[in-house]
Amino acid sequence: MDFKINSKVLEKLLSKVIPAVPSRTPMSILENFLFEIKDGLLTVSATDMEIALRSSINITAEKNVKMIISARLLYDIIRNLDDALISFTIDTKGKVKINTDKGVYNLSYSPSEDYPEIPSVSKEKEVLINGADLKKALDQTAFAMSKEDMRPPMTGTLLEFSPEGLKFVTTDGHRLVKFINQLIVTEILEQYIIPERAISVLLKSLGDQDVKIYLSKTYASFHINELEFITRLIGEKYPAYNSVIPLENENILTVNRSELLSTIRRMILFSSSNPKQVKFNIKSNSLDVSAEDVDHGSDAIETIVCDYKGDSMEIGFNTNYVNDILSHLEGEQVTFKLHSPTKAGIIEPVQKLENEDVMMLLMPVRINN
């Protein structure tokens, strides 16, 4: 059977699907694209058994075909072709012939029977969200997902549909981020946990387009124009995170975010390894930030102008965690709401944007003296 397609159109389609192809896998069949033509619709899919990507395009073809073909090889060939109409001829003996005005390329294909089925998600529960809004929520929360497998729910990002909006929550036990998109209020009042790898691939696929999300108990599906992204969900219950968020932290430190961030980046150089720690010595109008690297016999102290309402306090934090938080918050000024050197602090932007709310919680560390 034959069909024709522009090389750059096909390249774009393949480039959207290839992120789901695992780079190392004991199941070599997953290194292929599932390549299907049905009634004039070409659909290319890939999966690593946790996530899947699928995209389609209309072509003119008289017959149907379903096969698997080396994903990396096909993608590399197509993206190295000039912008031109290319023709595919698929025989019944396992050969695909690609003809261009430059030459002829023959590839092998295999039957698709053994390729795992890509789940389809029922369209019962649908949520519409702007792609840029979704990207922002995932961007600001992803860094705090746990890297440890001990408690599987914490290795993912919680999407919690609530009367206040769609909440995105991540935590690794030392810090917690809660981002609320207040525009998304639906009848669904449930929790879904998306695995880390799905978040990172999704972040690359999202643009400004609207995204339709379909949800089932075990899978979520994101439709971004012609691209469909499917991910397995983490089935266990997310920890009851609200109980750890302090309600009354009465000591309020307000400070310029980028100024403190540049100080913290210097303090990282002076923080002893494992865990790196930084000390905040807070007085009414000034914040002393200091660190000491015992191994290398070096130390540093900087003083930053701040506004502080509360009792003088010395409190220690993991330097990398403070860096993460200040890097992912927006706005010129941030507040640290503190209670005591042993209780969780809350960090928020002073100016919150309309229709969204973000707060980051950070546990202090005991200061080495």
Place this chain on the structure above:
Amino acid sequence: MDFKINSKVLEKLLSKVIPAVPSRTPMSILENFLFEIKDGLLTVSATDMEIALRSSINITAEKNVKMIISARLLYDIIRNLDDALISFTIDTKGKVKINTDKGVYNLSYSPSEDYPEIPSVSKEKEVLINGADLKKALDQTAFAMSKEDMRPPMTGTLLEFSPEGLKFVTTDGHRLVKFINQLIVTEILEQYIIPERAISVLLKSLGDQDVKIYLSKTYASFHINELEFITRLIGEKYPAYNSVIPLENENILTVNRSELLSTIRRMILFSSSNPKQVKFNIKSNSLDVSAEDVDHGSDAIETIVCDYKGDSMEIGFNTNYVNDILSHLEGEQVTFKLHSPTKAGIIEPVQKLENEDVMMLLMPVRINN
């Protein structure tokens, strides 16, 4: 003792010297800068025992000092400071205090006695060369240095001063590149072999400025403004490369360089691994380029318009080597001068630039059939 310096000026100086600091070394002392102040001149040096970099700047300081200090830490601190005047205070107890308007940073230093001496090269033999010209010659030849230690001279780049100019030669036994800068004609008629690591660091240090080269039997020194780059030379004799260059290759193929290069990049995808090979089937007006990947059951053929004077010929090459050569040559058209499918071919640009000459030699491979 005290001195003051602008943070960005010091950052620039350190950034030029740090490439000589080895990233992994069993001699941890080499992870330091040698930091010396003598009669108002601050000199920072680094070495990995094969190459060394040294740069100086005038400062106002009343005393002299010579010490070693962690290169990575000092460089990271300085480049993370804002653009401002910073002051150094060096005590006699192993501490350096850096004061800025933001804060205070304390580092440890050590005495310099155990730091290896950086060789100085006699200024007897001096050669002046434009930095951009030197960079071009090294850029076009470096790729063909041998990666195998069996014959040490071939792991470096030969600089041969001759009556025809300064020749740059590299070879790994499968290919050979000879680049001649015809402007450099000196009384020196000698050969010097520069090691691979020196070439790669030198390429990063070179700009448009003139470069003074000083040569001794065992070391070469390159002066690029305030920066001095010193390298050990490879002491053995370079192979007599002229005897392998064929003088009469009577079959002349002329082809568009970028067109053939883009074909070769596609052929790499179809070349069986180890060694990848590509077949040229040359007729009077057309060149068929083909490759076959037996492991993956794929193959490709492209036809390129060419000009060919000679007998029809089938000849095979290592695909990666053809890619290297076409990537490093300049000009729109290239000629392949061939004799037979088993003898070395010569590849040259059709249009040569004034005052330079370049030729690349490539051994064919036996075609698998």
